[in-house]
Amino acid sequence: MMGGLLPDMMVALPLLALLALLADAFAAPRGCGPAGARSAGGLAVLLMAALCGFGLLLTLTGAPFVAAAGVAILTGTLSLISNIKRRVLGEPLVFSDFALLGAVFQHPQFYLSALRPWQVVVLAGGLGGLGVTLVLLSNAAVAPRLAGAGLMLGAGAALALALARLVRAGFAEVPDPEADVARLGLVPCLLAHWRAWRASPDPPPCTAAPITGESRQLVVIVQCESFTDPVDLFGDPALALPGLERARALAWQAGRLAVSGFGAYTMRTEYGVLFGLPEERLGMRRFDPFLTAVREASWALPNRLDHGAWDRWFVHPHDMRFYGRNRIMPASGFRALVGEDSFPPPAPGEGRYVTDAAMTDRILALAQDGARAGLIYAVTIENHGPWPAEQGEEAHLIAPYLRLLAHSDAMLTRLLDELPRLGRPVTLCFFGDHRPSIPGASEPGAERHTPYVLLRFAADGTPLAGSNEAPELAPAALHHAILDAIRLGEAEG
Missing domain, CATH: 3.40.720.10 (Alkaline Phosphatase, subunit A)
Structure with missing residues (x-):
């Protein structure tokens, strides 16, 4: 089993990197570097995130090519959603938007009305097709799952270090989703903003004396x-x-x-x-x-x-x-x-x-x-x-x-x-x-x-x-x- 896994991984991993880069390049605004390239720090975070997602899907499915395709579909879907949001609301996807996922199902009229019919079909069909593919093409092999778990843990640790380095560099002192997506890429921007948000301190409590209501105003x-x-x-x-x-x-x-x-x-x-x-x-x-x-x-x-x-x-x-x-x-x-x-x-x-x-x-x-x-x-x-x-x-x-x-x-x-x-x-x-x-x-x-x-x-x-x-x-x-x-x-x- 390991003999067949190694050749598959040698093809799946470069394919994963290529698909992740293409999906990220689709996210607007384009990068600031030559030919729309993102920064080196952003590319490192993107590849580590893609590898972490690949490891997770490989652990679940045991199928390297399915895992690579799944990461590419999810990354491309995020780019599509971000581009739609940017067109309608003037702002790319931000990390806090994910806190509203529950509201999308509770009150879908607030969100689906912003989409064109073909976009609803593409998003629903893509995500539905991904779920069906993951189920149908999964296998019971143990070795790929062990390899996926190892990749997920290793890539997750590397991703945490890369994000910490971005935050220490001070890129998020003045948050700007438009500029940060152009510089880092969509997924790296989402992750780096979330990482900086997690570290943000609470303000000191307000100590002003309360205002009386004697006037009955x-x-x-x-x-x-x-x-x-x-x-x-x-x-x-x-x-x-x-x-x-x-x-x-x-x-x-x-x-x-x-x-x-x-x-x-x-x-x-x-x-x-x-x-x-x-x-x-x-x-x-x-x-x-x-x-x-x-x-x-x-x-x-x-x-x-x-x-x-x-x-x-x-x-x-x-x-x-x-x-x-x-x-x-x-x-x-x-x-x-x-x-x-x-x-x-x-x-x-x-x-x-x-x-x-x-x-x-x-x-x-x-x-x-x-x-x-x-x-x-x-x-x-x-x-x-x-x-x-x-x-x-x-x-x-x-x-x-x-x-x-x-x-x-x-x-x-x-x-x-x-x-x-x-x-x-x-x-x-x-x-x-x-x-x-x-x-x-x-x-x-x-x-x-x-x-x-x-x-x-x-x-x-x-x-x-x-x-x-x-x-x-x-x-x-x-x-x-x-x-x-x-x-x-x-x-x-």
């Missing part, structure tokens, strides 16, 4: 799904949103919110506004800060408030397990979570998700409880894509997006009308989590900002003047602007 923060200014997005002044324009005119502070994601990554914006830690300070955690948010909970906005004086609600009409909100939000200091089970299903003709009108009703109902100071953080979902065009629409996907955007603007209008009538000081913050990804109309580019408005009303409903205009703010800076508004509310109360 109400703070309402609305994180609006895919909300942006259509004038900025499409360049047509006729598309101006009346609610947004009115809010800007009354605002204590208003401007652009410099979100880092495009078309997705709600949790990056949400984390910044809730926790106030800037992305530069997060390092590798910036790609999905919710993965470590529980360990940073002392910085969260609800935990900055006196729990004995403030009611604190988190409202999101969706599965709270998504992004781990069911764990993160209670740890962050929210007293009550108002999830999808608190809303009736959308009526026929209302779309796939709970409407912004229903969200407004719930926010205003919670706001009626004025015995204590209150914080309501609401995350909408009605305007989540895709936005299928109706028959006969000339504007393709723009018209259905604008219809839902008008619903979000109507939500803002109702809050502007009704919150100042509550007879208590009110702070209202309304912002978009990211721009929509609409093929041919709104695509990844340099401009990613969304609008935000921060308004303050006295107990008699009078809008309180402030700077009104502010430079472009990152979500973490908006967190601190909200804290400033809350502190002013207490001082004035």
Whole structure:
């Protein structure tokens, strides 16, 4: 058996290296070296990772050529997925995306809608074919499995050393998936970023004194799904949103919110506004800060408030397990979570998700409880894509997006009308989590900002003047602007 294994391995291993290099070369952006080559460190990590995967599949199947083909298919699939994601969202695959694999099966509509039919067929067929091939072409031979286990252990140790060397070299001090994939390759970038993320330290706990709630003020923060200014997005002044324009005119502070994601990554914006830690300070955690948010909970906005004086609600009409909100939000200091089970299903003709009108009703109902100071953080979902065009629409996907955007603007209008009538000081913050990804109309580019408005009303409903205009703010800076508004509310109360 060993006599037949050696010749097979002598062919399979060079074939493995060639296929891994070709699959990696398919990942965009291309390398920075001659003919699109990656760096030597990246190539070393890629080959060690491929050899480690080969050893694992050889241990499982006992078939060297099947193991080599399996590694090539998996590497090529990653490159294809990364290229699709880069086209739709403006960012290659990042290591933290793998934490969402469970969500892909729980809520496939969020992900499959970004794929073209042929891409779904290729991915499903390729992965399904790989599974069938592994089963049909496996054998019961022991020697190949022992060789595979040895290769896996040896290559795994070499891979750990190569990754540690990359991290020590400081490549990840300023994480940049686009530049790092070009330099290292996709798989090496994923592994090296993950290795650096694992080593990232927690920030020290927040020691600031909690803010009292003696004023009985109400703070309402609305994180609006895919909300942006259509004038900025499409360049047509006729598309101006009346609610947004009115809010800007009354605002204590208003401007652009410099979100880092495009078309997705709600949790990056949400984390910044809730926790106030800037992305530069997060390092590798910036790609999905919710993965470590529980360990940073002392910085969260609800935990900055006196729990004995403030009611604190988190409202999101969706599965709270998504992004781990069911764990993160209670740890962050929210007293009550108002999830999808608190809303009736959308009526026929209302779309796939709970409407912004229903969200407004719930926010205003919670706001009626004025015995204590209150914080309501609401995350909408009605305007989540895709936005299928109706028959006969000339504007393709723009018209259905604008219809839902008008619903979000109507939500803002109702809050502007009704919150100042509550007879208590009110702070209202309304912002978009990211721009929509609409093929041919709104695509990844340099401009990613969304609008935000921060308004303050006295107990008699009078809008309180402030700077009104502010430079472009990152979500973490908006967190601190909200804290400033809350502190002013207490001082004035």
